[in-house]
Amino acid sequence: MIVVKIGGAQGVNLPAVCKDISALIKEGQKVVVVHGGSAETNEISTQLGHEPRFVTAAQGGFTSRYTDRTTLEIFAMVTSGKINTILVETLQKNGVNAFGLSGVDGRTMVARRKEAIRIIENGKIRMLRDDYTGKIESVNADLLKMLLDAGYTPVVAPLAISHESDALNVDADRAAAMVAGAVQAEKLIILTNVPGLMRSFPDESTLISSVAKKDLEQALGYAEGRMKKKVLGASEALDLGVNSITFADGRVEHPIVDALSGKGTTIS
Amino acid sequence: MIVVKIGGAQGVNLPAVCKDISALIKEGQKVVVVHGGSAETNEISTQLGHEPRFVTAAQGGFTSRYTDRTTLEIFAMVTSGKINTILVETLQKNGVNAFGLSGVDGRTMVARRKEAIRIIENGKIRMLRDDYTGKIESVNADLLKMLLDAGYTPVVAPLAISHESDALNVDADRAAAMVAGAVQAEKLIILTNVPGLMRSFPDESTLISSVAKKDLEQALGYAEGRMKKKVLGASEALDLGVNSITFADGRVEHPIVDALSGKGTTIS
Numbered sequence: 001m002i003v004v005k006i007g008g009a010q011g012v013n014l015p016a017v018c019k020d021i022s023a024l025i026k027e028g029q030k031v032v033v034v035h036g037g038s039a040e041t042n043e044i045s046t047q048l049g050h051e052p053r054f055v056t057a058a059q060g061g062f063t064s065r066y067t068d069r070t071t072l073e074i075f076a077m078v079t080s081g082k083i084n085t086i087l088v089e090t091l092q093k094n095g096v097n098a099f100g101l102s103g104v105d106g107r108t109m110v111a112r113r114k115e116a117i118r119i120i121e122n123g124k125i126r127m128l129r130d131d132y133t134g135k136i137e138s139v140n141a142d143l144l145k146m147l148l149d150a151g152y153t154p155v156v157a158p159l160a161i162s163h164e165s166d167a168l169n170v171d172a173d174r175a176a177a178m179v180a181g182a183v184q185a186e187k188l189i190i191l192t193n194v195p196g197l198m199r200s201f202p203d204e205s206t207l208i209s210s211v212a213k214k215d216l217e218q219a220l221g222y223a224e225g226r227m228k229k230k231v232l233g234a235s236e237a238l239d240l241g242v243n244s245i246t247f248a249d250g251r252v253e254h255p256i257v258d259a260l261s262g263k264g265t266t267i268s
Numbered sequence: 269m270i271v272v273k274i275g276g277a278q279g280v281n282l283p284a285v286c287k288d289i290s291a292l293i294k295e296g297q298k299v300v301v302v303h304g305g306s307a308e309t310n311e312i313s314t315q316l317g318h319e320p321r322f323v324t325a326a327q328g329g330f331t332s333r334y335t336d337r338t339t340l341e342i343f344a345m346v347t348s349g350k351i352n353t354i355l356v357e358t359l360q361k362n363g364v365n366a367f368g369l370s371g372v373d374g375r376t377m378v379a380r381r382k383e384a385i386r387i388i389e390n391g392k393i394r395m396l397r398d399d400y401t402g403k404i405e406s407v408n409a410d411l412l413k414m415l416l417d418a419g420y421t422p423v424v425a426p427l428a429i430s431h432e433s434d435a436l437n438v439d440a441d442r443a444a445a446m447v448a449g450a451v452q453a454e455k456l457i458i459l460t461n462v463p464g465l466m467r468s469f470p471d472e473s474t475l476i477s478s479v480a481k482k483d484l485e486q487a488l489g490y491a492e493g494r495m496k497k498k499v500l501g502a503s504e505a506l507d508l509g510v511n512s513i514t515f516a517d518g519r520v521e522h523p524i525v526d527a528l529s530g531k532g533t534t535i536s
Binding site: 159 | 315420
């Protein structure tokens, strides 16, 4: 079992990714796909006159999308409605019986809503209370296995449902990690628009080809921007029993073949 | 088994519909929900600068949405991404383990794409070739039954997949009819923003409370605008073995309870 996470950032070669997934499935491999949608959510939010806004957490310094209810609904439209449908359609054109869902459907991913987030704004700490984001606590592995056993390839959009049954925006990298753990995947491949983790970003000659679990803390130090969450996701996936996590380039002709042959950064 | 179709037109009381569905399920009833999304697709298309356009078929005189690829993607965003997610979320808040999907997922609804449509424009007949609409030919009942048997309530968005694996916009009333036939539903309830079929629309005192199958042709004569497709859908559902189809008011406090108690127009 392999979990493939397809980045929401621009540049990923979607037809090539779907072709590689199709080849894997024809070899008898089981695959679960998890995708993002950040870049396109920004575009469509802007077109709809609801400019995207990002906030920086007071603790840890992570940057995340500020998701009021309007943003949540745009995020659902773009990720679950557009990107998910196009991915399923493209996989179907490649002979894969893909089945799209989000974590809201059948409570596939249950998350704890962040009631209040401490953010830094103009150097000051303040609380944000109307945010619809969450941290995934459980994945309905039975549902995913039921679909897989019936011959469907699940394609998961990064929405979860809260304990109070509100739809929530969740980080897609960490969602992929949780899904990989839940379905006991051997490998998690995280496709993005860079070749992997670099010692000094964006110098590609400093690509790190492998990181041992004990060196993850150090690796987190090299990570810039969104790569930080990918490293965190990798760490969570290892803890959940996934053997290896590869950050690989999704822009190339054979993104998954390359990742499986050792290109990119493998964490194990 | 009951199939409930929730109209895409404005005015349907969604919280009330979900509450009624929840009560039915608690009584042990199995329910499949099918929904539309036309009104909101128009709004968001307009906001995105891609004005909705409707065409009139040369034969039959039916009006339908002109769906170029951009419109199809907006239709998918709104129906499968926004309306479907909100419906699933609202049902989940009412204790129903709802599961959203569209006909693209797992090829749940396979349709024949209309390669070319003869339309009337400014009094002239012309052909339209880049339209992504279709007529449903088959419904994957096994998949819907698998979800129902596992305790999930399917909520179906009106997209189908073509034989060539293109996503297509399909008429939600006729989708509901096909789904009701496939899952061998006893009843199909079509909720809309009028009290039912009227002998002289919009005079509600002329509401027709029941129509026998043999009088369907006559009923089609009374139907105005979108009600025509609902009558056609009802006719198809009867042919597929559904016992009765009720057109009922979705704006009231107990839309489904009322429909089951004989309000609206029942065709059997």
